[in-house]
Amino acid sequence: MAAVKQIREAGVAAALTNHETIDLAKRHLVQPWPCAGEIGAEARSLISGGEGIYITDGEGKRLIDGPAGMWCVNVGHRREELARVMYDQAMQLSYNTPWYTMNEPSAVLAERIAAYAPGDLNHVFFTTGGSTAVESALRFMQFFNNARGRSDKKLILSRGGAYHGSTYLSASLNGRPRDRDWMDGADELVVKLSSPDAFRRPEGMSIAAFSDMLVAEFEETVRRVGADKIGAFIGEPVQASGGVILPPENYLPRIRKICRDNEILFIADEVVTAFGRLGHVFASEDVFGIDPDIITFAKGVTSGYFPLGGMVVSERLLEQLRRSNHPTAMYAHGLTYTSHPVGCAVALTNLDLLEDGILAHTQAVAPYFQQQLKTLEELPLVGEVRGIGLMACVECVADRESKNPLQLDTNVGMRIDAHCHELGLLVRPLINMCVMSPPLVITREQIDDMVGILREGISRTMDDLR
Ligand code: PLP
Numbered sequence: 380m381a382a383v384k385q386i387r388e389a390g391v392a393a394a395l396t397n398h399e400t401i402d403l404a405k406r407h408l409v410q411p412w413p414c415a416g417e418i419g420a421e422a423r424s425l426i427s428g429g430e431g432i433y434i435t436d437g438e439g440k441r442l443i444d445g446p447a448g449m450w451c452v453n454v455g456h457r458r459e460e461l462a463r464v465m466y467d468q469a470m471q472l473s474y475n476t477p478w479y480t481m482n483e484p485s486a487v488l489a490e491r492i493a494a495y496a497p498g499d500l501n502h503v504f505f506t507t508g509g510s511t512a513v514e515s516a517l518r519f520m521q522f523f524n525n526a527r528g529r530s531d532k533k534l535i536l537s538r539g540g541a542y543h544g545s546t547y548l549s550a551s552l553n554g555r556p557r558d559r560d561w562m563d564g565a566d567e568l569v570v571k572l573s574s575p576d577a578f579r580r581p582e583g584m585s586i587a588a589f590s591d592m593l594v595a596e597f598e599e600t601v602r603r604v605g606a607d608k609i610g611a612f613i614g615e616p617v618q619a620s621g622g623v624i625l626p627p628e629n630y631l632p633r634i635r636k637i638c639r640d641n642e643i644l645f646i647a648d649e650v651v652t653a654f655g656r657l658g659h660v661f662a663s664e665d666v667f668g669i670d671p672d673i674i675t676f677a678k679g680v681t682s683g684y685f686p687l688g689g690m691v692v693s694e695r696l697l698e699q700l701r702r703s704n705h706p707t708a709m710y711a712h713g714l715t716y717t718s719h720p721v722g723c724a725v726a727l728t729n730l731d732l733l734e735d736g737i738l739a740h741t742q743a744v745a746p747y748f749q750q751q752l753k754t755l756e757e758l759p760l761v762g763e764v765r766g767i768g769l770m771a772c773v774e775c776v777a778d779r780e781s782k783n784p785l786q787l788d789t790n791v792g793m794r795i796d797a798h799c800h801e802l803g804l805l806v807r808p809l810i811n812m813c814v815m816s817p818p819l820v821i822t823r824e825q826i827d828d829m830v831g832i833l834r835e836g837i838s839r840t841m842d843d844l845r
Contacts, residue, residue, distance in 0.1 A: 397437035429456030432818045446807035447818045450651045451683035454732045455818040461684045468724035477717040485718035497664035499694040505718045509650035509677035510544025512688035516673045520611045526708040536612040539574030540621030590627035606641035619651040623772035635669045647671035654679030657768030658742035687722035741819045751830045770816040799836035
């Protein structure tokens with residue numbers, strides 16, 4: 380408790396040394412995604428500040444924030460406009476119960492989001508983040524079919540490589556083996572499809588044929604399981620945590636059509652891709668030409684300054700519910716922080732910043748970002764660099780010809796991250812991959828710095844492995 384006294388006297392930021400903070404964390408803090416042997420004893424690097432595309436670590440070292448936190452700090456760190464609106468809104472109204480009262484920021488934000496959403500998606504339910512957004516969308520599908528007398532139509536199709544969250548149902552959809560190896564899930568509700576990872580497509584197959592194969596698998600699954608049993612398909616337009624997996628051309632519109640023909644709700648999980656990452660507020664229609672039934676979002680909606688997420692639902696679905704035989708059936712689903720006034724006020728100002736130049740800037744720098752990262756394919760350790768907008772992945776391989784994956788214990792991602800940290804860049808290591816998704820305000824010069832450091836970090840890793 381000595382630390383508490385110290386903090387009370389000096390203020391949080393000034394009170395503790397780097398080592399004291401890490402020591403406290405080791406003794407009391409559980410970090411996300413810990414391994415059994417580390418729970419309660421693991422403390423990762425301390426981050427103490429941020430500005431623009433940079434963060435500062437506990438030693439005072441400035442680093443480029445390569446992953447923008449977790450794909451979320453879209454407008455960059457230390458935006459005074461966002462800090463101010465948070466303060467102003469908290470002083471005006473810090474909270475109201477979302478059950479039988481409402482507030483102005485959430486109504487205005489819902490209207491602005493509806494204006495950007497494709498098709499007839501015009502009603503927004505706000506949550507506390509991405510997992511709760513996905514959970515809300517899936518529970519909505521269950522409710523939708525129950526209320527319409529189709530209680531058998533509730534299975535969910537999801538894909539290998541997917542990441543949809545860490546609540547029970549959302550996590551049941553995850554397709555990365557590591558996410559499910561030691562964790563239970565609602566497996567009886569989920570039907571898994573192949574990952575759309577074209578880098579790992581069968582040898583000798585063209586990308587067009589790979590796309591055909593995925594679509595055929597989808598059709599065959601609907602036939603085998605039965606359209607009357609399947610309630611929804613959920614997919615990230617670009618699989619983010621799975622390694623920035625881009626959908627093969629035309630694949631998403633074809634899946635969309637099959638869903639429409641079979642009354643399977645198409646849920647686009649845009650937790651990462653919405654609010655600027657691909658240069659648009661939503662990517663479904665503007666980038667991929669699809670109009671989902673539901674879109675989930677989070678992260679960039681407040682640029683990570685406040686925990687907020689949500690789902691946008693089609694008017695057509697609501698109309699079907701209004702006309703159902705059970706008008707008193709209740710969507711018994713809500714969160715204490717649904718429509719949080721402070722979160723929604725932050726999101727409104729964040730949207731102003733995106734509209735007032737950051738979306739246009741993202742569209743302008745994205746091709747340069749992709750082009751410069753692509754040059755890393757010259758390095759023998761790099762199997763592929765792929766990406767879109769301001770998100771990209773560098774996938775390392777043991778052998779470029781065979782694309783053989785590296786052994787897990789080579790820890791390539793962690794090694795590259797450690798070297799890059801030394802050199803001034805935080806990367807997001809994913810086993811044998813490094814994912815880059817910097818704040819959208821990154822300039823060309825800063826992209827050069829980022830790619831230069833990453834190149835050197837990979838070269839040093841190649842030296843380690845010799
Ligand atoms: N969906 C996608 C596509 C994500 O990438 C994530 C998180 O990374 C989530 C859902 C879960 O969001 P959250 O961590 O805010 O619960």
